[in-house]
Amino acid sequence: MLRQYELVERVKAYDPDADEAMLNHAYVYTVQKHGSQKRASGDPYFSHPIEVAGLMTDLKLDQETIATALLHDTVEDTLVTIEDIEANFGPKVARLVDGVTKLSKIEQMPEDERAAENLRKFLLAMSEDIRVLLVKLGDRLHNMRTLHFIKNEDKRRRIARETLDIYAPLAERIGMYEYMREMQALAFEHLEPDAFKTISGRLAQIRDQEGAQVDAIALAIKQSLAEAGLKVEVKGREKQPFSIWRKMAERHVSFDQVTDIFAFRVLCETPEDCYRALGTLHTTWQFIPGRFKDYLSTPKNNGYRSLHTALIYEGSMRVEVQIRTQDMHRTNGFGLAAHWAYKQHDKPDGQVAWLRDLIEIVDSSHDAEELLENTRLAIYQDRIFAFSPKGALFQLPKGATPVDFAFAVHTDLGAQTIGAKINGRHMPLRTQLANGDVVEIIKGGDAEPQLSWLGFVVTGKARAAIRRAVRNKEREEVAELGVKLYDQIAARTPAKVGKKALREALKRLELDEEEDLMYAIGAAQITDQEVMEALVPGSTADFGEDPDWARRHGQPISIRGLKPGNAYTLADCCHPVPGDRIVGLRRKGESVEVHNIQCLSLANGIDNDWLDLDWGDRSGVATGRLVVTLYDRRGTIAEMANIVARNHADVRSLDKVRIEDPFATYEMDVEVQDLAHLTRILSALRASDAVAQAERI
Template identity: 55%
Template sequence: MLRQYELVDRVLDYDPEADEALLNRAYVFSMHAHGSQKRASGDPYFSHPIEVAGILTDLHLDDETIATAILHDTIEDTVATPEEIARLFGPAVARLVDGVTKLSKIEAQTETARAAENLRKFLLAMSDDIRVLLVKLADRLHNMRTLHHIAKPEKRRRIARETMDIYAPLAERIGMYEFMKEMQTLAFQQIEPEAYESISRRLEQLKIGGGDKIAMIASGLTLLLTRAGVDAQVEGREKHPYSIWRKMAERHISFEQLSDVMAFRAIVPTVEDCYRAMGLIHRRWPMVPGRFKDYISTPKRNGYRSLHTSVIHAGNARIEIQIRTPEMHAEAEFGVAAHWAYKDKVKAGNQTSWIRDLVEILDTAASPEELLEHTRMAMYQDRIFAFTPKGELIQLPKGATPVDFAYGVHTDLGDQAVGAKINGRVVPLKTIIENGDQVQILRSKGQTPQPNWLNFAITGKALASIRRHLRHTERDEQLKLGRKLLDDIVHRLPAQIGADALAHALQRLKLPDEPALLIAIARRTLSDAQVMESLMPGAAGGDVGHALAPQKSAISIRGLTAGVAYDLAQCCHPVPGDRIVGLRRPDAGIEVHVITCAVLSELAERAESETDWVDVSWGETEGAVARISIEVRNEPGALGVIATVIGAHKANIINLRLDNRDTGFHTNTIDVEVHDLPQLMRLMAGLRAADAVNAVERV
């Protein structure tokens, strides 16, 4: 553990103007506050905040941040109060300490909810001052270094998983790759101990078997560059175990098949030297196609700049080489924190626009699960680059569509998108954007987010915004419908109801307020008879539980008597010829699904004990209704073509709905009555053959 004078001397070495008295006060206060508290390792608890502060001195952070690190656990774990911290150390340090303080008193019902609430408050705090994140990452890094002292394996794995899912991606997003790599390695050791041991053992065997191969290759690279007049400092290393394991999993290959386990870094004086060195290396060894990346001309969103390439070195060894300047290297190692060393705090603040996106997601997430899903999407996906018509660079995850691009530019643009042009060509909004594409979003003030966008949008910001709009729209529509249905129910009562009747009805139905009643009526979770009975007992005139039970049909059921009541599931719309299965729940008839229906998969995963599976088969039937989605060109007569094709196949249109409309294409959902599956397949093939039709899918 660092002594008081050692810690202060470290700070004064890189910042002679630091407030020495502030650091001394913080050290003494924290030591007295934590007193005799012990960590799981048996060390004094006070050693932890001092080691966190020591980690941050390596980043050359300012005195307020170092004081915050020393004090970061005092409010949570001691009797110290925020007011006391503000009085003794100033409002800036108090605000930072409050932002970093762990939120242990949060009461939530599930681990997911607790993690989401911690993440929510943490993101809000760090959006105000990025130093909150720097202290928190150093805190988590030291906790991971001492994680092996915790006795319970399940607790170690939980902390490691949280580190892998949240803190390592956060470190990566602000460019602190050394923090990220060490946290990933320590977490991987707990989550996949056998894989970690196996890869580590093989890396050791590789060292022994190949001699000092890394040093020899590094020496050869240095010689190549210096002979050409490029002053280069070259170093090499094996990739860390988690990086190797992830590549093996992504490529579905064994360790022996993985050729690029060695990485080299060349530090050269200027940007011009970077490109010159790259040319020299490519002239000396063949480049691996598709592996050259220029992050100098097009930096990553976190500010990372470097040239990357992979070459086939002597003996068919594939090696990765990174080339950068000393300033780029400092930023690559420590990201935003590096700007404190360069006294460039303004630039550090400008590199956190992605945090604003995360904070916007906080306002739109409907549940803890949705918040965690969208946040991880925003933090931890491979990126591509696309351009606006004015040349502005927009970074997106691989697989992104114009909808994601529009929301990446601005939420209003996403909400109003009606179409897109990629490289000047009109395309559907679900088209996948390629690296380097120029994207123009076509907008209309009358447009609103469409439900089918959820099928192809992939960014957390886009999904959160679409779902928020749909929730509000659905609620408004349900309230209007519920009000209309309730007025009709009241009109059918045998007498006019009193002023208190609605309040008593809510009590009988155990609903909190009138909007909840209206939504329940609109969703048909309450029958008309139940509402009538709650408003005026006896008005329903019978057993309200079965007063309005829908009429069921009958099909053959192997092992049961014919004539059992059933419903054809609305999620998959089975038709004669589909392989089907029945689903029976308590107090309900049998629901018939296609065997491949996604709802069945969800139920199987939940393993619902009260759900019975029933083996069913088609009996005699005159047909069924299938639902298909048709994407047609936006041109006169297109719907007439569809209707003609459907009529020619002796099918009948039951319902048609326009789901999506943009400049070039319309997407319609059509319910058609068909005899059986072969007829449906012939119909879909006929539709696909029509020139006006772009795509046909069964819903």
């Protein structure tokens, strides 16, 4: 733990004009207020805010940020108020502490109670002063470093999952790659301990066997560039276990099929030298087409600048190379924090503009789960660049379509889209954009977002806006059904129901508008008895078991978006499980067939009614179908079954479908809770030496 004078000396080393008295006061204040409180490790609680402050000094942040780091838990965990902070340290520090405290309160809510309004306020606070996020990231990083001291496994996993889903992507989004990588590594170790251990062990083997070759490649690159008159520094590094695991999952490959375990970084003196180095490497070794990216001329939104390429070394080995200057390298590690250290009085609008999109997503999201999905889409970054006809540049995720582009320009433009031209040619709206495409959106005055767009859009902003439009339209249809049902219910009451009775019923049911009641009736959110009792109190005393009512309002259906009484089946072609995005196909005279939105057979249902569905009750089990290729040797089937069992799942059926020496391929039905459960099983299978390949059918 940093001593008081050590912390002050760190700040004074890069900011000689810092207010030493304020820093000393903040240090003593946090020690006094946290007093005898202890952390799970047994250390004094005040050691945590002091270590977070130390992380902020590593980023060379200003005195107000250091004071905020010291004080960030006092309001939440002691009797101190924001007014106390303002009286002792001024309004700027108080505002920053308040911003960090708000997010801490949101974290402690149950997932289904985390109010979107609170999150929206936090995102607004971040967009006004990004230092709130910097302190919160430092807080989360130190908590992850000490996570192993928490005895409750469920709590450890919850914190690790939240870190991987929210905080690591946020760190990446503002260019703090060092924080991102460490958070991912620590979270991965707690969430997937078996996979972490397996991949780390394989990396250690490769390090022992091929360490000398890595040094040889780095030396060859340096010598080649020296012969071209370039003074450079070359470093080789192995990828993090989480990065390898994610690549295995995304590409559906085994560890042995990941070709770029090691990467090399070339540090040059000037940007011009970076391009000269690139040319030299491309003429010395064959480069791999499609793997070159120029983030020097067009930096990422988070300020990241570098040249990326991939080479074939000595005819067979694939080598990933990043080329940048020393200054770029320092900035790339800590992104926006590094920018802040040198330009504290500037507001880097380009690097926080994405927060405004997040705020719009929060406003559009229907529930906590949808919010998390759309937020993830907005903050993960693998970017392409596209232009408007007037030359405006837009950064979009890889795989983005003209619809994503339209919503990125403006929500209204996205809603009115009816067609698009890419590089002057009319193209389908589902066309994936490539780097440098010029996109012209064709709009219509009466157009509206289509449910089918959810099958191909990739940005959180587009998904949120489309879902909101579809819900609004569906709400109108459900409310119309509710009006008809309401008339039937009102006719069964023992007294004539007028406007006055309806107004009183709304109060009793705690609803604001008549339309809200009609929607609640149409969506089966409220029973006939409840409506009757609200209209005429006491009218259901002898209501009894009405068979018609029981038939309409039986056991709660597990799919949201179906009208009352609609039966459904889960499609055998795609085996949807809770967590998949789903749609329904409604054929005349048949039950609704529920499909995964990625299902290829949906193309055959184009003439049927499509329903926007979501999962409701997830307490049951679903069947996921996998195809697993094992090494055909003794014990591999048992190992596969053990992996499934260790992940708390059951094998429902197992069929051998193909033998191709030395492999045997099986189709396996597994009973799982949801998509996350199925994904964990797949990842564990892919990390096993017994498994050559594992995919979901």
